[in-house]
Structures are given as C-alpha cells and as structure tokens.
Amino acid sequence: MTTPTTADRVSEAAAKALRDAMERLLAGRPTCTDGRLIKENLYREAKVSRATMNRAHSILAEWDRRTAATDARTPGEARRDDELQQLKRELKQLKHERTELQHRLDGAVSVIAALHHDNTALRQELHTQTGTVVAIGPQRSG
Known part of the structure; x- marks a missing residue:
C-alpha cells in the first residue's frame, strides 16, 4: 500500500506534521526544539528528515512568508x-x-x-x- 502524497512530493502525514510544527513554532509552543524560527527547527519539530522538508516546496514557501512577517523572532x-x-x-x-x-x-x-x-x-x-x-x-x- 502506498502513502498518498501531496503536490510537494511528500506524504500527507509529512505535510501535516510540517504544517503542525510550523503552527507550534510560530505560536511559540515548540515541543522538541528551542523555538527559534529556523528551518532546522521546522523539520526537527515535525520529526521528519531535512530531505522530506526540502521536497515540501509550498510548505517552505509558506514558512518563508510567515517567518519574514515576524522578523524570524x-x-x-x-x-x-x-x-x-x-x-x-x-x-x-x-x-x-x-x-x-x-x-x-x-x-x-x-x-x-x-x-x-x-x-x-x-x-x-x-x-x-x-x-x-x-x-x-x-x-x-x-
């Protein structure tokens, strides 16, 4: 059985994990990182590999847009x-x-x-x- 994938070539589960991690980081409620708004914390918070995160182009674009609005703080x-x-x-x-x-x-x-x-x-x-x-x-x- 294959895992459904998004247009970003990542599984729905990985996309959800990345989006949930993004929301936690942006809200200041990290669970397993120091909370800094950096991509390393995004994939670690989502508990996915860096390569998986890098394939999620639309999620990364959203991350860049939203962190730019906060001055990455x-x-x-x-x-x-x-x-x-x-x-x-x-x-x-x-x-x-x-x-x-x-x-x-x-x-x-x-x-x-x-x-x-x-x-x-x-x-x-x-x-x-x-x-x-x-x-x-x-x-x-x-």
Whole structure:
C-alpha cells in the first residue's frame, strides 16, 4: 500500500506534521526544539528528515512568508525585545530626571554654603560687639 502524497512530493502525514510544527513554532509552543524560527527547527519539530522538508516546496514557501512577517523572532523573543525597548525608554527618562535633580541639588548646596558663610559672619560680628545691654521693663501705662 502506498502513502498518498501531496503536490510537494511528500506524504500527507509529512505535510501535516510540517504544517503542525510550523503552527507550534510560530505560536511559540515548540515541543522538541528551542523555538527559534529556523528551518532546522521546522523539520526537527515535525520529526521528519531535512530531505522530506526540502521536497515540501509550498510548505517552505509558506514558512518563508510567515517567518519574514515576524522578523524570524519567536513570540517570546518579540516580547523580550518589546520589554527591552520599554526598559530603555524608562532608563532614558530616569537619567533625565536624575540629571534635573542633580542640578537642583547643586543649586541648594550653593545656597546653603552662602547661608552658612553669612551665619558665621553674623556670629563673629555678634561676639566682637561691645555695648550695654538694656533690659526692657514692663510697659508703663500712661
């Protein structure tokens, strides 16, 4: 008994295995590979030989078309890359905020130093003054 074949010269079972493997890989749910969107993973995931995969021209054309649309990234890789871009944006914003706070801190340091200098000068002036202290008594009613 011969196995029915598709127009690609592969058996219906091999074509189904390749299509099922393609769907698992593209969905990010591999069962026996690392999930990268490469042809080696396609035939290994389908558990067929490379030669069998190479005879399935229409399936390979579909694979090429669908992986090109994903930039050959798995859904996990796409999520990772999106998260990385978000983290880079947040880091840039935090660096900007840190720089602004550093400028404000530097300004506060200058003001504090000036106030300290003035305070020291006033204390010295207070100690060098000689004079009579006059007590102010209760108010007279008059």
